[in-house]
Amino acid sequence: MKHRILVTGSAGRLGRAAVAALVANGHHVIGIDLRPTPGLPPGQSLVATLADVAVLRAAAKGVDCIIHLAATPDDARYPRGEAPDDGDNFLDGLVPNNIVGLYNLLEIARTSKVPRVVLASTGQVIDRHLDSGNVPVNASTRIAPRYLYACTKVFLEAVGQVYAREHGIEILAVRLGWCPRDAGQVAQIAASVEDQDVYLSPGDAGRFFAATVEAEKVPGFHVVYATSKPVNKVLYDLRETTHLIGFEPHDTWPTGASEG
Numbered sequence: 001m002k003h004r005i006l007v008t009g010s011a012g013r014l015g016r017a018a019v020a021a022l023v024a025n026g027h028h029v030i031g032i033d034l035r036p037t038p039g040l041p042p043g044q045s046l047v048a049t050l051a052d053v054a055v056l057r058a059a060a061k062g063v064d065c066i067i068h069l070a071a072t073p074d075d076a077r078y079p080r081g082e083a084p085d086d087g088d089n090f091l092d093g094l095v096p097n098n099i100v101g102l103y104n105l106l107e108i109a110r111t112s113k114v115p116r117v118v119l120a121s122t123g124q125v126i127d128r129h130l131d132s133g134n135v136p137v138n139a140s141t142r143i144a145p146r147y148l149y150a151c152t153k154v155f156l157e158a159v160g161q162v163y164a165r166e167h168g169i170e171i172l173a174v175r176l177g178w179c180p181r182d183a184g185q186v187a188q189i190a191a192s193v194e195d196q197d198v199y200l201s202p203g204d205a206g207r208f209f210a211a212t213v214e215a216e217k218v219p220g221f222h223v224v225y226a227t228s229k230p231v232n233k234v235l236y237d238l239r240e241t242t243h244l245i246g247f248e249p250h251d252t253w254p255t256g257a258s259e260g
């Protein structure tokens with residue numbers, strides 16, 4: 001079955017991967033980003049911010065699923081410093097985009113009766129378990145966020161749970177592995193076996209997001225993980241992801257790492 005999908009952050013690293021896979025599978029994709037989205041015709045590539053509520057509302061009309069990726073990421077400065085000199089811009093970046101923008105998006109999903117929303121969380125919400133060797137992590141693992149960016153994703157998971165329960169929207173919060181955005185990040189992963197074990201290739205990311213759309217029913221709220229196949233050790237338990245939406249990774253680091 002072909003679906004009508006709205007992807008926010010569609011011009012970004014994961015957005016491009018999601019759009020490519022969804023278009024390849026024959027779905028009708030509308031992208032919203034601060035810049036035009038590669039791979040979409042101009043009429044389906046909206047240039048807007050998460051604050052442009054009227055644009056978001058019009059774009060969400062009649063969609064089967066929203067894949068919400070637009071956010072301020074954690075690498076305004078990279079490599080990051082140690083807390084509190086981490087480089088996260090809480091007041092001017094994380095709050096307007098990751099908190100207020102997320103709220104705008106979920107309110108539009110609620111009022112437009114969008115049946116399913118996929119929210120981009122991060123493995124950084126359980127980061128401290130990796131440091132202490134308490135692995136593999138799964139959906140029941142106690143929250144142990146890395147720093148302020150990760151705290152906005154803890155909010156994302158909490159508010160997703162509330163919108164699923166109170167408004168009957170199917171919500172998947174995905175703790176994403178690491179899909180590198182540039183050569184610097186590729187080099188960081190190359191230097192760390194642990195990072196290679198949570199690597200997410202663009203190809204697997206695309207297949208994962210297509211599976212979130214194509215899965216028949218995912219009632220309620222779910223936390224799932226998405227990575228490629230580990231090189232060394234299973235750090236993120238993907239069994240719930242496979243059970244719920246049928247996704248299984250194909251790739252292993254470094255397949256796809258240098259893709260544009």
Ligand SMILES: NC(=O)c1ccc[n+]([C@@H]2O[C@H](COP(=O)([O-])OP(=O)(O)OC[C@H]3O[C@@H](n4cnc5c(N)ncnc54)[C@H](O)[C@@H]3O)[C@@H](O)[C@H]2O)c1
Pocket residue numbers: 008009010011012013014015032033034035048049050051068069070071072073074097101120121122123175176177178179180181
């Ligand atoms: N890439 C990873 O390894 C990774 C890991 C964990 C979680 N995530 C999450 O996945 C999502 C996508 O990450 P990415 O790596 O593709 O990031 P990215 O920075 O490459 O893409 C994000 C896109 O969102 C857009 N955007 C940002 N703020 C916006 C706003 N207010 N309105 C409209 N568009 C806006 C940007 O222009 C950008 O194109 C983010 O929510 C991120 O926190 C990514």
